[in-house]
Amino acid sequence: MSIAQLQETLSEAIKNAVTELYDAHLESVEFQTTRKEFEGDTTVVVFPMLRVVKGNPVQIGEAIGTYLVEHVDEVERFNVVKGFLNLVLSDAYFLSFFKNVANFSNFGKVPQTNDAVLVEYSSPNTNKPLHLGHVRNILLGYSVAEIVKASGKKTYKTQIINDRGIHICKSMLAWKRFGNEETPASSGLKGDKLVGNYYVKFDQEYKKQVAQLQSEGKTEDEAKAEAPLLTEAQEMLRKWEAGDTETVALWSKMNGWVYDGFAKTYEAIGVDFDSYYYESETYLLGKDNIEEGLKNGVFYKKDDGSVWCDLTDEGLDEKLVLRSDGTAVYMTQDIGTAIQRSKDLPDVGAMIYTVGNEQDYHFKVLFLILKKLGYSWAKNLHHLSYGMVDLPSGKMKSREGTVVDADDLIEEMAQTAREISEELGKIDDFNETEKEELFRTIGLGALKYYILKIDPKKRILFNPEESVDFQGNTGPFIQYTYARIQSILRKAEEQSGARTIADLSLEGFTLHEKEKEVLKLLQQFPDVIQLAAEQYSPAVIANYTYDLVKEFNSFYQNVSILAADSEAEKQFRIQLAKAVAAVLKTAFGLLGINVPERM
Structure with a gap:
């Protein structure tokens, strides 16, 4: 029951x-x-x-x-x-629950229905590598998609890649001016990192030009607007929009480098996508929808020809959706992209946008406009809003090159895991390949858990060393408990062979208080998945997992498993430990975290 x-x-x-x-x-x-x-x-x-x-x-x-x-x-x-x-x-109630779960490896997951949810996450710019801020976005979006899937809904994972605009042209121009035909192959750099270096280079050279113009008597605003590099980048953008062959070819080449780099980072993080949308293909979407909305009275036109949506009755303001010259704004293309997605995936009844909390107002407006346009699915749109990630050293700035690169962060986490593991001295029997795999598993697990255990809305101060602590509410602590259980199970199999829950005879069995507490938590797991899915919060899963580990460790310290007083007790406790391990693996899987068999 x-x-x-x-x-x-x-x-x-x-x-x-x-x-x-x-x-x-x-x-x-x-x-x-x-x-x-x-x-x-x-x-x-x-x-x-x-x-x-x-x-x-x-x-x-x-x-x-x-x-x-x-x-x-x-x-x-x-x-x-x-x-x-x-x-x-009664003990019989809990034992009946335990006996009737044939396979705890699948426990808590619900078979998928026809209801489909689209989850958008990552959505980077192609002028720089992924950084720590992107990492929180990616981990949140991926985990929410996995949790929603486990709760019984089909999910599609997508992103929109911001591959056009002045920021892209800045990298392109800097490479053209200062790159000497450098490529990822010739430099040995990942493509996204190489392009990001030229974005930083543009900013450095631009600041020199601004300073020079100011020394010649220009005001700061005049100098910033008239610096040759900026005017050249603006001209490059105009050429791109006009379809200039040379400009488009350079854009395609450099974006290709970035996509290759992103793919390697996604693989290292352990996330995937089902589809991709590109701003270069979607930025003109939405204009037809604005025209339709004008006819239906959803929008109105001002004397200068600009088109607006009046949301003052809903406590918001008037929102521009088309400029007086007929060009689109971000809101226009977001309207068009949402509608296009509903056409591409007709079974999708809900969409989740994983975007930082600085865009809270934008999404309130977007969702309200789509409702006014009469789309029934608009009531099921959700902005998965999250706080920024800070470092002890302060705020990150891409154009100044002060971001924490995602690839560097992954390597740093693995190195921190190596140093702490070697200090503890528990891996002497591992070969070098096994060690490297373990350090990466621990490091990534530490990073993901540290970020996902915190409510998405809260801002995070990320401390790598604190995250790799093997004690307390950390990923490595939970991974270590899982590995400890695997060690117990290996010893149990050596002693009495492989058994299953079905082999247990529990008639008249009396539970130890600690066994009962573990069973109570195991029983909650399906409800925890549903709650996490309802709240779009991996933190619900993470903190449940920590509670389960604490309860198991209390059980482990208070009762003997392999040296129990009777064979029945021993076999029950072995199966209980096995069930805990299975749920830990499933829960961590929903967070995108792997668990090591040995530590």
Whole structure:
């Protein structure tokens, strides 16, 4: 019996109790988790019942508790604390749950329905490599897609690549002026890193020109606007938009370098995509939708010819959707891209945009306009808004070259994992290849867990060394517990061969308090997945996983597994440890984290 089924059984019994004892009708029953300081496995809140049952809440709780013990097999005893009825469930209830889960490796995941969700994440610019800010975006988007899939919905992972605009032309111009035909092959650099270097180079040379013009008597604003490099980059953008053959060829070549670099970084991080959209192909989308909206009164035209959407009735402002010269703004193409995606993937009923919280207002406006345009799926659009990632050294700036490159970060995490692991001295029997794989698994796990355990809306101060701690609420601590369980299971197999839950005989079995606590947490996992999917929050999974590990370690320290008092106890505890390991692996998989078999 699942938690939901149990609550349904208890609700029905409590309603019957209220009818029989008080001749009253109770509409619903409120449950909550029993507080740690009280005995109990689930708690019924009595206070809401006072609307239909008059009397002392403690006495009402006592009467209902007595009724439940008499009428519900799963309820063994109870206690009442003020208006809270704490129910202690029978060992048989928890053992029945455990015995009936044939395979904990699949536990918690729901078969996919036809409801499909599109998750957009990453969405980088092609003028620089991916950096720490992108890493949070990528990890969040990928994990949310995996969680939503586990909750029972089909998912599509996508991104829109910002491959056009003045920032792209800055890198192109700097390479053309200062690159001497340098390529990723000739330089030995990843393509995205090479192009990013020229974006920084542009800024350096541009600042020199601005300083020179100021020394000649120009104001700062005049100097910034008239610097030859900037005017040349603006001209390059005009040529690109006009389809100039030479400019488009250079753009294609340098973007190709960047895409190759991005692909290597995505592979290193361990994420994937089902489709790609390119701003160079979508930036003209939406103009037809604006024309349609004008006819339907969703938009209005000002005297200068610009087109706007009045959102003041919804507490927002007036939003420009088409300039007076007929050119689109970002909002226009976002409207068009959303509509295009709904045509490309007709089974998609919801879209999730993983974008930093500086775009909160933009997405409020976008979603509202799409609703006004009459798209039924617009009510299921969600902005997965997240806070920035800071470093102890301060804020990152791409154009000044002060960002933390994603590739460098991955290498740094692996190196930090190496240093800490070698200090602990637990890997002497690993060969060099196994060590390298382990360090990367630990380093990436530390990075991902550190970022994903925090609520997406909160800002993060990322400390690499703190994240690779083998104690506390960290990825390596959980990975180490998983590896410890695998070690126990290997020893168990050596002693008595491979067994399964089906082999257990649990008739009349009495649970140790620590076993029961582990079972209670295991039972919660399906609900945790659903809650994480509803909230689009990997933090729900991460913090559940930490709680499960803490509970397992408490169990491990208080009872013996392989030297249990009886064979039945030993085999049960082995299977319990195996179930915990399976759930840890599944939970970490939803976060995009691998678990090592040995550490």
